[in-house]
Amino acid sequence: GQQVMQIPQYQHVQEGEDFTTYCNSSTTLSNIQWYKQRPGGHPVFLIQLVKSGEVKKQKRLTFQFGEAKKNSSLHITATQTTDVGTYFCAGLDYKLSFGAGTTVTVRA
Amino acid sequence: SQTIHQWPATLVQPVGSPLSLECTVEGTSNPNLYWYRQAAGRGLQLLFYSVGIGQISSEVPQNLSASRPQDRQFILSSKKLLLSDSGFYLCAWSVRQWAGAQYFGPGTRLLVL
Numbered sequence: 524g525q526q527v528m529q530i531p532q533y534q535h536v537q538e539g540e541d542f543t544t545y546c547n548s549s550t551t552l553s554n555i556q557w558y559k560q561r562p563g564g565h566p567v568f569l570i571q572l573v574k575s576g577e578v579k580k581q582k583r584l585t586f587q588f589g590e591a592k593k594n595s596s597l598h599i600t601a602t603q604t605t606d607v608g609t610y611f612c613a614g615l616d617y618k619l620s621f622g623a624g625t626t627v628t629v630r631a
Numbered sequence: 632s633q634t635i636h637q638w639p640a641t642l643v644q645p646v647g648s649p650l651s652l653e654c655t656v657e658g659t660s661n662p663n664l665y666w667y668r669q670a671a672g673r674g675l676q677l678l679f680y681s682v683g684i685g686q687i688s689s690e691v692p693q694n695l696s697a698s699r700p701q702d703r704q705f706i707l708s709s710k711k712l713l714l715s716d717s718g719f720y721l722c723a724w725s726v727r728q729w730a731g732a733q734y735f736g737p738g739t740r741l742l743v744l
């Protein structure tokens with residue numbers, strides 16, 4: 524069945540540095556979504572990518588959908604303490620499948 | 632605007648006891664509804680989804696069940712809880728099934744002892 528994998532599982536970042544988290548699917552996706560869950564909170568929708576090679580930006584966050592529509596990445600520049608949390612990707616095949624998430628901690 | 636409510640926020644239950652978690656959505660009609668479970672430090676496991684009143688699809692066989700008695704009400708139940716049922720239960724809704732954003736409720740933290 525469909526599997527969505529995220530790496531790394533944990534990301535420890537110095538404040539001000541950049542980092543990237545990756546999402547890979549075993550099947551070709553119709554779209555991919557990204558969510559953020561703050562510690563103790565619930566997942567919040569960030570963005571959806573639909574087209575092959577699509578790139579979208581939200582302030583310091585850059586989201587990319589791979590050409591083959593089987594992978595995606597989230598790049599955060601100049602990490603801030605407000606970026607702390609777990610970032611999930613969710614890929615749509617015949618249903619939406621969530622990755623296990625990348626948990627981000629920030630060193631001030 | 633649309634809002635989604637879940638209650639209770641936290642729950643501690645003994646093994647073998649029944650369970651009923653409720654989720655309601657306001658400000659939209661005919662939402663697609665979902666129940667997820669999140670184990671500590673883990674991803675989201677889809678348990679049930681519903682496209683309409685009385686229509687429930689189960690993703691994972693287990694001792695849980697779901698019902699949708701009204702358009703904007705989704706209930707998660709169990710007759711006898713297991714230790715492995717502990718976790719963070721999240722209800723979500725979307726306009727379109729699967730495609731488009733899912734909007735999550737605040738969740739219920741369940742501890743089975």
